Amino acid sequence: MATRRDLRREFRRRLRAVTEDPELEADLILTRVLKISRADLLADPDKTVKPDEIRLVERLVNCRLQGKPLPYVLGEWEFYGYCLKVTPAVLIPRPETEILVDAALEAIPPDAEGLAVDVGTGSGAVAIALAGARPRITVLATDISLAAVAIARENLARHRLQERVELYVGDLLVPIKSRLTSGRLLAVVANLPYVPTAETAKLAWEPVVALDGGPDGLTVIRRFLDQARDFLPSGVPVFLEVGYGQAEAVRAEVLRRFSGADVTVRLDLAGIPRVIGFVTSADGQGRPAANRNPDLTS
Numbered sequence: 001m002a003t004r005r006d007l008r009r010e011f012r013r014r015l016r017a018v019t020e021d022p023e024l025e026a027d028l029i030l031t032r033v034l035k036i037s038r039a040d041l042l043a044d045p046d047k048t049v050k051p052d053e054i055r056l057v058e059r060l061v062n063c064r065l066q067g068k069p070l071p072y073v074l075g076e077w078e079f080y081g082y083c084l085k086v087t088p089a090v091l092i093p094r095p096e097t098e099i100l101v102d103a104a105l106e107a108i109p110p111d112a113e114g115l116a117v118d119v120g121t122g123s124g125a126v127a128i129a130l131a132g133a134r135p136r137i138t139v140l141a142t143d144i145s146l147a148a149v150a151i152a153r154e155n156l157a158r159h160r161l162q163e164r165v166e167l168y169v170g171d172l173l174v175p176i177k178s179r180l181t182s183g184r185l186l187a188v189v190a191n192l193p194y195v196p197t198a199e200t201a202k203l204a205w206e207p208v209v210a211l212d213g214g215p216d217g218l219t220v221i222r223r224f225l226d227q228a229r230d231f232l233p234s235g236v237p238v239f240l241e242v243g244y245g246q247a248e249a250v251r252a253e254v255l256r257r258f259s260g261a262d263v264t265v266r267l268d269l270a271g272i273p274r275v276i277g278f279v280t281s282a283d284g285q286g287r288p289a290a291n292r293n294p295d296l297t298s
């Protein structure tokens with residue numbers, strides 16, 4: 001009978017072929033199958049593992065060896081402290097997207113009441129992080145993918161946020177257009193596809209609709225900005241995640257539609273400009289989020 005120690009050793013050896021951290025990955029797969037914590041795994045290395053559990057670990061490790069990303073192998077991934085279900089129907093939430101959440105939360109005071117919007121919600125990661133951190137807001141979350149919205153719905157239920165996050169299927173802001181004109185709109189966040197089409201092939205496991213931003217990566221972002229100009233009232237802080245090297249081009253796209261806007265840029269932990277922020281204005285006098293009309297947020 002194989003023990004936990006035997007399996008850790010064997011699967012680490014095999015996983016070395018596909019990852020720089022075979023120890024961690026082997027342990028994460030084992031703990032997922034055995035339904036125990038890593039501390040338990042380490043505390044009781046001589047415990048034997050049942051044959052059906054070994055077979056399941058084998059299957060998951062084989063998927064990993066075929067290149068499937070670890071979050072899809074595990075079926076869940078952590079974002080902003082929330083464990084989320086992830087399948088190949090949704091993008092794997094990235095750590096840099098936590099900066100998008102931070103930016104939006106800075107614009108939404110802790111006791112604020114009103115609406116926030118998450119465009120392209122995918123697994124629901126950003127919407128869940130916002131609703132979890134601001135107990136009195138409602139988040140309107142949209143996605144073009146019905147399959148993604150189904151996963152987001154499961155994640156909302158998992159974290160008991162289904163009453164506070166409304167899901168809509170459709171194009172960008174279109175499905176919630178009528179909700180954007182009234183009430184307190186505290187912030188709009190969007191992590192939209194921004195990978196240039198030619199570069200999407202190497203990201204084969206994730207859904208194309210979550211990645212493909214057209215020839216220069218900015219097609220969906222431009223359409224979002226058109227809708228933001230046409231549908232959003234003035235005074236709304238907007239935050240957009242962008243890809244490597246895209247910040248200046250996106251800033252220019254913002255200014256083309258919101259002339260005079262004060263466009264802020266946040267860096268990610270690698271120093272890459274990652275989040276573009278601005279405040280909508282009808283009069284072309286954009287202001288930074290921190291200076292926006294307090295009536296909208298208190």
Ligand SMILES: C[S@@+](CC[C@H](N)C(=O)[O-])C[C@H]1O[C@@H](n2cnc3c(N)ncnc32)[C@H](O)[C@@H]1O
Nearest residue numbers: 091093120121122143144145171172191193210
């Ligand atoms: C980069 S993923 C982001 C997912 C999630 N917000 C996150 O940060 O992990 C982009 C998401 O936008 C959605 N999407 C793509 N085009 C869209 C559109 N025209 N309208 C609404 N959502 C769209 C995709 O289905 C995908 O879920």
